[in-house]
Amino acid sequence: MTTALTHSPVWQELLGHDDTEHAGALLGADPGRVERYCLHHEDLRVDLSRHPVTDSTWERLLRLAEERGVPGRIEALFSGASVNESEGRPALHTALRSRPDASIHVDGEDVIPAVYEELQRMAAFVEALRSGDVRGYDGRPLRHVVNIGIGGSEAGVTMAHQALADGDEPLRLHTVSGVDGRELAAVWGRIDPAETLFCVASKSFSTLETLTNARTAWAWLEAEAGRPVPEQFVGISANESAMADFGIPAERRFRIWEWVGGRYSLPSTMGLPLAAVIGMERFNELRRGMRAMDEHFRSAPAAQNIPLLLGLLGVWQISLRGATGHVVLPYHPGLRRLPAYLQQLDMESLGKSVTRDGQPVDYPTGTSCWGEVGINGQHSFFQWLHQGTGRVIAEFLVPVEEGGLPERHAGLNLASALGQVQALCQGQAPQGSGPEAEHHRYEGGRPVTLILFRRLDAYTLGRLLALHEHRVFVQASLWGINPFDQWGVELGKRVAKGLAPVARGEAPPPAEADAATRQALRWAGCWGAGESSDGTGV
Numbered sequence: 438m439t440t441a442l443t444h445s446p447v448w449q450e451l452l453g454h455d456d457t458e459h460a461g462a463l464l465g466a467d468p469g470r471v472e473r474y475c476l477h478h479e480d481l482r483v484d485l486s487r488h489p490v491t492d493s494t495w496e497r498l499l500r501l502a503e504e505r506g507v508p509g510r511i512e513a514l515f516s517g518a519s520v521n522e523s524e525g526r527p528a529l530h531t532a533l534r535s536r537p538d539a540s541i542h543v544d545g546e547d548v549i550p551a552v553y554e555e556l557q558r559m560a561a562f563v564e565a566l567r568s569g570d571v572r573g574y575d576g577r578p579l580r581h582v583v584n585i586g587i588g589g590s591e592a593g594v595t596m597a598h599q600a601l602a603d604g605d606e607p608l609r610l611h612t613v614s615g616v617d618g619r620e621l622a623a624v625w626g627r628i629d630p631a632e633t634l635f636c637v638a639s640k641s642f643s644t645l646e647t648l649t650n651a652r653t654a655w656a657w658l659e660a661e662a663g664r665p666v667p668e669q670f671v672g673i674s675a676n677e678s679a680m681a682d683f684g685i686p687a688e689r690r691f692r693i694w695e696w697v698g699g700r701y702s703l704p705s706t707m708g709l710p711l712a713a714v715i716g717m718e719r720f721n722e723l724r725r726g727m728r729a730m731d732e733h734f735r736s737a738p739a740a741q742n743i744p745l746l747l748g749l750l751g752v753w754q755i756s757l758r759g760a761t762g763h764v765v766l767p768y769h770p771g772l773r774r775l776p777a778y779l780q781q782l783d784m785e786s787l788g789k790s791v792t793r794d795g796q797p798v799d800y801p802t803g804t805s806c807w808g809e810v811g812i813n814g815q816h817s818f819f820q821w822l823h824q825g826t827g828r829v830i831a832e833f834l835v836p837v838e839e840g841g842l843p844e845r846h847a848g849l850n851l852a853s854a855l856g857q858v859q860a861l862c863q864g865q866a867p868q869g870s871g872p873e874a875e876h877h878r879y880e881g882g883r884p885v886t887l888i889l890f891r892r893l894d895a896y897t898l899g900r901l902l903a904l905h906e907h908r909v910f911v912q913a914s915l916w917g918i919n920p921f922d923q924w925g926v927e928l929g930k931r932v933a934k935g936l937a938p939v940a941r942g943e944a945p946p947p948a949e950a951d952a953a954t955r956q957a958l959r960w961a962g963c964w965g966a967g968e969s970s971d972g973t974g975v
């Protein structure tokens with residue numbers, strides 16, 4: 438039985454114990470605070486000193502983790518227990534990047550040999566692709582990879598490609614997600630069909646957007662070549678038979694498993710389009726970084742365990758102190774898709790209102806997660822962060838080695854980030870008094886997490902991604918919710934499916950369509966042309 442957080446005696450203790458002070462004052466009063474509230478993993482430095490947490494709250498939070506059984510949940514996650522209860526399966530993304538000599542059993546079978554067998558097939562294919570041995574229908578080597586996928590079958594590849602590719606690679610990556618054909622049409626203009634590999638990436642191999650785009654790409658290539666060209670298609674999925682039915686040749690089908698959540702799938706063969714561009718070596722560096730964070734999460738003592746402490750702080754800020762969001766602010770243009778990637782991880786995983794055994798929760802769980810490259814955000818929504826009435830956790834991610842920037846640009850990113858962090862925390866009283874002066878008041882005390890690292894490379898990106906996966910897992914464990922399902926996305930898809938024939942002008946609205954939907958479709962000209970509306974419009 439999963440109990441609600443509010444049943445926890447330590448949580449009740451925390452609710453009754455408010456010794457919070459302005460974080461700026463805490464910092465000023467305690468010279469040892471920064472050192473005590475800074476956590477390290479190799480060259481990663483996570484500074485939590487600007488959250489208004491005191492030592493006694495900290496001690497209670499650590500007890501809360503014990504009381505909520507977080508250590509046991511961590512072991513269950515890594516050992517392949519069925520932690521995704523509503524779908525009756527484990528969540529073994531950690532197996533995707535574990536050591537080859539590890540062994541993790543699911544239904545009595547060790548999954549690691551199959552993971553490595555698939556990664557080796559992928560490595561051989563990536564090598565052949567990059568060395569020009571995979572050729573298109575007219576014999577030329579392939580130079581373009583088009584990833585057709587959406588959600589977890591797109592976000593990781595796009596985000597990591599932007600972060601890690603330098604533009605000199607032998608292959609170019611293009612991504613197509615949307616269903617209206619515009620992205621595909623734009624890609625047509627940038628590729629040569631005879632030089633292009635299409636990766637159809639879909640765990641289920643049944644997603645409307647992906648399958649629609651894949652069929653269009655197939656037909657287009659067939660028209661260009663004058664024959665079907667299955668050898669220029671790759672499939673990545675847990676649904677082998679659907680890949681076969683689509684026409685993907687057996688040697689071009691790459692497998693993932695039901696126990697890999699889409700949003701956790703980057704280190705699997707889902708990463709093939711990324712590896713094709715950046716190479717297997719760097720892809721494995723990303724996996725190695727993830728593994729390093731996995732090992733830290735599994736073995737570091739609670740008081741130094743970065744994902745554990747970030748998860749505890751997140752729950753404390755959201756459920757007790759009323760934070761309503763998590764804003765992700767990377768100070769590196771290559772990380773511009775990181776907020777969107779973490780948004781799916783955070784909001785699909787934590788957007789739940791019932792505990793793992795279906796009991797309603799009576800406390801806030803996951804919040805909104807959003808963000809932007811920090812330096813750009815400074816010139817748009819930072820006003821709200823500094824003087825708005827809302828409270829969100831602001832997470833700054835800043836590389837400190839800039840590597841060969843022209844002198845004029847040197848140091849500006851770091852100074853900008855640190856300046857904003859300090860201003861958000863310390864605030865400033867206005868000069869003078871009266872209503873005029875109030876416009877210049879900065880309250881400060883905004884909760885800030887500052888993550889510094891040496892440089893953005895594959896290893897560090899891997900560590901940052903796994904850090905957030907585990908932070909989310911800790912929050913879910915404390916709240917008693919399942920971070921591995923996403924039932925909330927199904928209803929909208931089902932209703933949309935019923936409306937597609939109407940939107941195409943092929944059928945009247947189904948009985949399920951409500952009055953507002955019918956009216957919208959009528960207004961769009963999809964049905965009822967020439968019929969006079971009776972005022973209700975239905």
Ligand SMILES: O=P(O)(O)OC[C@H]1O[C@H](O)[C@H](O)[C@@H](O)[C@@H]1O
Nearest residue numbers: 588589590639640641644699926
């Ligand atoms: O990989 P697929 O099966 O095509 O799914 C793609 C995406 O679609 C769904 O709607 C889910 O919300 C996502 O979690 C998933 O990543």
